[in-house]
Amino acid sequence: MSETTRLDPRALLRAACLVLATAGIVHGAHAQAHVDVLDARALPLGDGKVSTGPERGYVYACNAQFRGGGAKHAGNWIHGSTWDATSKITVQGDVAWPDATFSVSSVSGTRRVAGNGLPMQHTTGVFPVGQRDPAFAIDRNPNSIMAQQIALSLPLWPTLASTPQCVPMGMIGVALSGVAIFNALDAVGRDAVAHEVQDRCSGHPQASGQYHYHGPTPCLAAASSNNALIGYALDGFGIYSMYDERGKELTNADLDECHGRTSRIAWNGKEVSMYHYVLTREYPYTVGCFRGTPVRALQRMNGDPSQGRPFQDGPPQDGVPRRPPPEALAACSGRASEAHCQFTSARGDSIVGTCRSPGGALACVPDRR
Numbered sequence: 001m002s003e004t005t006r007l008d009p010r011a012l013l014r015a016a017c018l019v020l021a022t023a024g025i026v027h028g029a030h031a032q033a034h035v036d037v038l039d040a041r042a043l044p045l046g047d048g049k050v051s052t053g054p055e056r057g058y059v060y061a062c063n064a065q066f067r068g069g070g071a072k073h074a075g076n077w078i079h080g081s082t083w084d085a086t087s088k089i090t091v092q093g094d095v096a097w098p099d100a101t102f103s104v105s106s107v108s109g110t111r112r113v114a115g116n117g118l119p120m121q122h123t124t125g126v127f128p129v130g131q132r133d134p135a136f137a138i139d140r141n142p143n144s145i146m147a148q149q150i151a152l153s154l155p156l157w158p159t160l161a162s163t164p165q166c167v168p169m170g171m172i173g174v175a176l177s178g179v180a181i182f183n184a185l186d187a188v189g190r191d192a193v194a195h196e197v198q199d200r201c202s203g204h205p206q207a208s209g210q211y212h213y214h215g216p217t218p219c220l221a222a223a224s225s226n227n228a229l230i231g232y233a234l235d236g237f238g239i240y241s242m243y244d245e246r247g248k249e250l251t252n253a254d255l256d257e258c259h260g261r262t263s264r265i266a267w268n269g270k271e272v273s274m275y276h277y278v279l280t281r282e283y284p285y286t287v288g289c290f291r292g293t294p295v296r297a298l299q300r301m302n303g304d305p306s307q308g309r310p311f312q313d314g315p316p317q318d319g320v321p322r323r324p325p326p327e328a329l330a331a332c333s334g335r336a337s338e339a340h341c342q343f344t345s346a347r348g349d350s351i352v353g354t355c356r357s358p359g360g361a362l363a364c365v366p367d368r369r
Contacts, residue, residue: 032226037249038281042082046184046191046283054164054257057282059184060289062166067326069187071139071195083194085281091135091199093126099147102178106268110153113174113232117148117210121177122219124211125199139197146209150174154295156268158236160275164258164289165235171212172287172294173239173277175231177220179203180212181239184284191283215285216242223279227265230279235292239277240265251282259288324363331355331364 051058077088102115128142129135152174173181186192193215198204201219205211222228228241237260242250245264255261260277267274277287331343332355339355341364353366 032243032247034224034226034243034247035249037251040085040281041087042079043085043194044282045078045081045083045194047194049191049283050185050189054289056255056257056288057252057284058257058288059284060164060166060258061183061185061189062168066185066187066189067330070190070192071186071197073138074195075138075197078194083191088194089134089138089197091125091127091129091141091197091204092133093199094123095126095145096123097145100178102176104176106156109156111156111232111236113150113152113154115150115174115178117150117178117180118145119177119179119201119203119211119219121221122201124201124203127199127205129197135197139195141197141204143205143207144209145205145211148180148208148210150178150180152232152234152295154232154234154236155292156236158292160291161235161293164291165294167287167289170206171210171234172290173231173233175213175217175220175239176222176229177217180210181231181233181286182206182212182214183287184214186214193283193285215283216279216281227263229266233277233287233290233292234294235290236295237276237292238265238267239279239286242278242280250278250280252280254278255280256291257288258291259284259286260291324361324365328353328363328365329361332362335362337362 049058050061052060052064054060075088077084097118100116100118100120102120103113105112124145126133127145129140150171167183169185170182171180172183175181182192184192186196193202196204196214198214202215202217203211203213216223220230222230223241224243225241226243226247227245229238230241231239233239244250250261252259255278258277259280260275262273262275264271264273265276275291279286327343331341332339335341335355337355337357341353341355343364353364355362356365357363
């Protein structure tokens with residue numbers, strides 16, 4: 001028996017335009033009173049808050065090394081240990097995605113989340129960033145937004161794992177807008193929300209074209225509601241809005257080491273006391289580590305079925321040599337052929353292999369199991 005909820009992008013876009021999540025504005029005819037705790041002009045900067053274990057206010061990252069990238073210069077909205085969200089610029093443009101798809105269904109005790117990664121509820125900026133866009137001086141994002149296949153099978157009633165788990169670089173959850181949620185870090189390991197220049201909906205694409213958020217977005221209809229579901233983490237637990245049931249803004253002081261808490265929420269049509277993550281204006285913004293057991297997400301760039309698979313040694317496909325990912329190349333830099341190696345993939349997977357030269361480039365080729 002399957003119950004599928006399909007979201008109407010036009011209706012959700014109208015609702016989304018009523019709110020501005022990062023400013024904590026009271027909205028609508030049936031406004032919910034809010035009590036803001038943080039000052040949007042002096043939000044805490046998360047730089048350096050990457051840990052090797054669960055720690056409140058930190059990202060427990062699966063990878064310990066960062067290859068570089070992201071914004072080339074610090075924006076004038078960054079002031080020492082704080083940053084001013086009210087003065088940060090955004091990527092220009094207003095691009096609609098009429099082919100966006102997203103659905104959530106319940107099938108035999110499993111929550112099926114499927115879509116193509118394009119935003120259902122809102123438009124995006126123009127990517128790659130144009131040279132005439134003021135954002136180009138700070139963050140020259142060269143990537144184009146491309147449809148992705150997203151397919152998740154999540155538990156309807158997730159349970160806490162014995163120990164928290166690290167979060168990968170890449171998708172850690174998905175918002176109800178159909179957009180992937182990444183952790184709080186940019187490619188350099190800095191506070192991505194503060195440093196990177198996103199569009200007006202706080203999104204941008206990465207190298208394979210996946211449009212994503214790192215933190216709060218003013219374009220999620222429920223982001224400024226009280227205690228409202230805004231998405232799902234890869235371990236199945238819900239991600240909820242930044243205001244509690246009384247309208248008080250939640251911060252790290254209210255949350256645990258994985259950026260979550262246990263309280264009464266609406267879940268699967270019932271009111272229950274249950275663990276969940278919280279979207280906040282304070283770093284690490286969504287999920288600092290997984291309290292449950294994350295599923296492996298199926299993610300493929302449309303038109304390229306090899307996307308999302310680890311690099312494997314072997315003959316070229318369709319006559320075109322497969323280029324190893326940069327992490328695999330870096331792992332064998334300065335090493336001899338047949339040396340043991342390991343690296344963390346862009347998705348956060350730990351890969352162990354041997355340095356070999358498929359296609360002429362020395363790279364870490366995963367050991368076959």
